[in-house]
Amino acid sequence: MTDGERVVSYFGSCGLFCYDLAGHELWKYETPTAVTLADFGTGASPVLADGIVILVRDEMKDPKVIAIDVATGKLRWEKKRQSTSAFCTPVVWETPAGKQVVAAGYGRMIGYDLATGEEKWSVAGMPSASCASPTVADGTLFFAGWSPGDAADPEFKMPTFDDLLKQGDTDGDGAISKAESVKTFLNGFFDNNDTNKDGKLTRDEWDAANKYMSASKNSAFALKAGGAGDVTNSHVLWKKTRGLPYVPSAIVYRGQCFMVKDGGLVTAYDAKTGQDVYVQKRAAAPGRYYASPVAANGHIYLASLDDGVVTVFKAGAAKPEVEVENPPLGERFASTPAIADDTLYVRTAGHLYAFAEQK
Numbered sequence: 262m263t264d265g266e267r268v269v270s271y272f273g274s275c276g277l278f279c280y281d282l283a284g285h286e287l288w289k290y291e292t293p294t295a296v297t298l299a300d301f302g303t304g305a306s307p308v309l310a311d312g313i314v315i316l317v318r319d320e321m322k323d324p325k326v327i328a329i330d331v332a333t334g335k336l337r338w339e340k341k342r343q344s345t346s347a348f349c350t351p352v353v354w355e356t357p358a359g360k361q362v363v364a365a366g367y368g369r370m371i372g373y374d375l376a377t378g379e380e381k382w383s384v385a386g387m388p389s390a391s392c393a394s395p396t397v398a399d400g401t402l403f404f405a406g407w408s409p410g411d412a413a414d415p416e417f418k419m420p421t422f423d424d425l426l427k428q429g430d431t432d433g434d435g436a437i438s439k440a441e442s443v444k445t446f447l448n449g450f451f452d453n454n455d456t457n458k459d460g461k462l463t464r465d466e467w468d469a470a471n472k473y474m475s476a477s478k479n480s481a482f483a484l485k486a487g488g489a490g491d492v493t494n495s496h497v498l499w500k501k502t503r504g505l506p507y508v509p510s511a512i513v514y515r516g517q518c519f520m521v522k523d524g525g526l527v528t529a530y531d532a533k534t535g536q537d538v539y540v541q542k543r544a545a546a547p548g549r550y551y552a553s554p555v556a557a558n559g560h561i562y563l564a565s566l567d568d569g570v571v572t573v574f575k576a577g578a579a580k581p582e583v584e585v586e587n588p589p590l591g592e593r594f595a596s597t598p599a600i601a602d603d604t605l606y607v608r609t610a611g612h613l614y615a616f617a618e619q620k
Contacts, residue, residue, distance in 0.1 A: 262307050262314075267331060269314055273303030277316060279334060288334025290327075295320040297346070298390060299453035299470075304348030310360060310375060313337055317364045319347040326351075326364060328378060338378035342366060346473075349394040349510070354402055356486035363402060365391040368476060370404065385493045386478035393506055393553075398513035398532065401498070405481035405520050407505035410474030414502075419474060420446045422467040437462040479505050481518065483535065499535025504528025506550070509597075514556040515577030521563050523549045527574070527581050544581035546570035551595040555605075560584060562598060562605065569594035569609050590614070 262269045267287060269279045276292040295303045297320050307316045314329040324345050328337040344366025351364040353375060360375040370384040388408035395404040409419055420428075429441035438461055442451040447462070456466050483498040504520055504527075511520040517529040517538055525545035529538040549566040556562070561574040569590030575582040592609035599606045604617040 262309050264309055264331065269307055269309065269331065271303075271305070271307050271316060273297070277307060277314065277329060277334075279314075279331065290329055290334055290336070292318065293323075296322045297348075298473075299450075299456075301348065301390075301453060304350075304392060306350045308351055308353060308362070310353040310362075313375065315351055315353075315362050315375075317342070317347070317351050317366075319344040319364075319366055321345050324366075326362070326373065326378070328375075340373065340378045340380070342371075344368065346389065347391040349391050349406075352395045352397055352402070354397050354486070355400075358487070363395050363397075365393070365395055365404060365406065367391070370395065382488050382490060382492045382496075384482075384484065384497065385491060386480065388479050389474045389477035392508040393510040396510060396513055400486060401532070402484040402486070403482070403511060403513050403518055403532070404484070405501075405505055405511035405518065407479040407507050407522070408474065408477045410471070410477035411479045412475065414479060419471055421471075422464045425462070425467065435464070481505055481511065481520065481530065483518070483532065499530075501530055501535060501537075504541045508551045510553040512554045512556055512561065514561060515559070517577055519554060519561055519574075519576070521545055521550050521554060525550075525565070525572075527563075529581075539580055542581045544574070544583055545572040546586060546589075553597040555598050555600055557600045557605075564594045564598060564607065565589075566595055567593060569607075571607070 267279050271277050273295040277290040279287045305317050307314050312331050314331050317326045324342040327339045330337055347366040349365050351362050354361045354363050361372045362375050363372050372381045388406040389410050390408045391406050393406040425437055425445050429437050429445040439451045455462050480500050480502050482500040485496050485498055488496045506520045506522045511518050513532050516532050518532050519529045521527050525547045526541045527544050528540050545563050546565045551566045552564040554561050554563050559576050561576050563572045569592050571587040573584045590609050592611050594609050596608045604615050607614045
């Protein structure tokens with residue numbers, strides 16, 4: 262993150278660091294290593310507005326939001342949070358009541374006064390592990406997010422422990438080992454769920470995780486500014502429950518709230534009314550998605566996670582129109598592309614690319 266004079270970076274293991282554009286360290290604000298849900302690590306980035314660096318640390322031991330003076334590195338304010346599992350970046354919302362910091366989180370989305378940290382309003386009912394970040398367009402705030410565990414989700418149900426035993430308990434000991442997990446829903450995520458690190462997943466561990474995730478309430482919604490306290494029933498303009506992304510954030514562009522979910526499924530809602538434009542159409546490259554969509558010059562760019570296929574859509578169309586699907590870059594592509602000076606910058610696991618029109 263930069264204000265044009267400084268670059269501020271955050272590392273969940275140690276804190277915030279500020280450098281000038283020549284690479285000289287100006288200050289650092291050290292924090293303890295974040296203890297995150299299931300050891301997934303931190304996903305939040307700092308944001309900068311009015312000379313204040315805002316960092317949301319939703320972690321298991323000491324969740325909080327802090328405001329740091331970008332010129333001095335000194336703490337401006339700090340507010341405790343109840344959210345212990347969110348991996349998303351906050352957004353600054355310019356409202357008639359002043360600038361606010363909006364942070365999604367476990368159970369609630371909260372709006373804080375940028376200058377003081379005062380909690381102004383909240384919306385109840387959020388994914389149990391919010392990865393996607395809110396966004397602002399034309400004075401309205403938008404959010405779309407999904408996490409496993411929502412009992413109202415017709416498309417995904419968390420397996421019970423008995424389901425896991427049927428899938429993988431080959432030695433009949435009533436637990437799941439890491440080797441056995443390969444045959445189950447847990448494939449690739451055993452270590453995250455083995456909370457006591459004894460090499461066995463037990464019924465108690467899985468039931469505790471399921472109970473925590475069952476608080477998930479997944480949706481896409483638009484929120485109007487104003488109000489105080491719980492504004493769930495008073496300020497939500499529209500709400501939808503299909504086409505929701507897990508990791509990528511939604512983007513609002515050319516009058517539509519556009520999102521992508523795993524499998525290359527794309528969805529667009531009318532940004533003002535929430536009316537369906539198209540929902541869960543399999544139009545992007547197949548596979549998983551972590552990078553959020555970006556847009557410029559009437560196009561929306563999507564990048565698949567595992568092999569780096571970039572699909573370019575026509576923005577604002579009545580149906581998903583693919584302008585071009587680029588050959589795979591052949592590497593994991595998890596970071597959101599950046600657009601600046603008519604150039605598209607993308608970072609894969611091993612390379613940094615810059616794409617621009619040849620002149």
